[in-house]
Amino acid sequence: MKALILVGGFGTRLRPLTLSFPKPLVDFANKPMILHQIEALKAVGVDEVVLAINYQPEVMLNFLKDFEAKLEIKITCSQETEPMGTAGPLALARDKLVDGSGEPFFVLNSDVISEYPLKEMIEFHKAHGGEASIMVTKVDEPSKYGVVVMDETTGKVEKFVEKPKLFVGNKINAGIYLLNPSVLDKIELRPTSIEKETFPKIAAAQGLYAMVLPGFWMDIGQPKDYITGLRLYLDSLRKKSPAKLTTGAHIVGNVLVDETAKIGEGCLIGPDVAIGPGCVVESGVRLSRCTVMRGARIKKHACVSSSIVGWHSTVGQWARIENMTILGEDVHVGDEIYTNGGVVLPHKEIKSNILKPEIVM
DSSP: EEEEEESSSSOGTTTTTTTTSOOGGGGTTTTTTHHHHHHHHHHTTEEEEEEEEOOOOOHHHHHHHHHHHHTOOOEEEOOSSSSSSSTHHHHHHHHHOOSSSOOOOOOOTEEEEEEOOOHHHHHHHHOOOOSSSEEEESSOOOGGEEEEEOTTTTTBBEEEEESSSSSSOOOOEEEEEEEEEGGGGGOOOOBBBBIIIIIHHHHTTTTTTEOOOSSOOEEESSSHHHHHHHHHHHHHHHHHHHHOOOOOOTTTTEEEEOOTOOOOOEEEEOOOOOOOOOEETTTEEEEEEEEEEEEEEEEOOOOOEEEEEEETEEEETTTTEEEOOOEEETTTEOOEEEEEEEEEOTEEEOOSOSSSSEEEO
């Protein structure tokens, strides 16, 4: 089987992290976002993954070379010269996706994190015999999304309603698809949307079915949702493989610590924290609802909550980092500094307090 991951553009909503790495390579729960997807695809027998990309393909490919060997999976790129929307890339990658076997292929949106029940999806797709399957997820606030109106028993999709004013349902497109090769005949090679153009056509021909995604779902393309996504992911890990989580007297709730990270005496860590490879957390530090990425150092008695500390950054002694502060790569926050929602670009040194959310260039 094959799969296409829609990587797309510049990841502007996740700046300043995406100023250092393409978005799919930004760490989530201690490994690059895209790796969560590639591992899930490999587990259900996908042997080739195509990345649809219009930005820095060589950076992506060099990075993923190591994983190709480790996971024994072929990873290639299909590069757009102009943004092609969500369906155009499928037409562009047609030759890579169609091998004459007639097997369906997966399409995933690279921002989405979930439990990836791909095995169940293959069974669902085979059982209904239609042309395309999509995953849907239930949300509390459907008016912000494109809602999928479907038959509850068979899963057959009736129509799509974009950002409905009146309630039509609470299931939205989760960005995970399984498509027969024939779907590619319905897509022209031009910038086009799979949600607004391709799927409504297939639904009108009675060939589109939706499966409700069990477990959690989050689009982690922006900081607030990234932090929420981490909480949901760690919750899911607690249920499925609790041995991966860290335990100890200084740990509260769900915490993921890389084995190469060092943690000092008298810390209090958690809930919902990820500490990456090579990080150093000195004594008396308090961390909650945050991510500390590879090679970062949190100095004595600092406090970090609801924030992201980028690669190789330093947080000074007694500093306080909170309220969606995002430190880009190699940012250095001085001792006793307070930052309230500061978004700091790479390689900066912060010597004075950031009292209200602002961008520090």
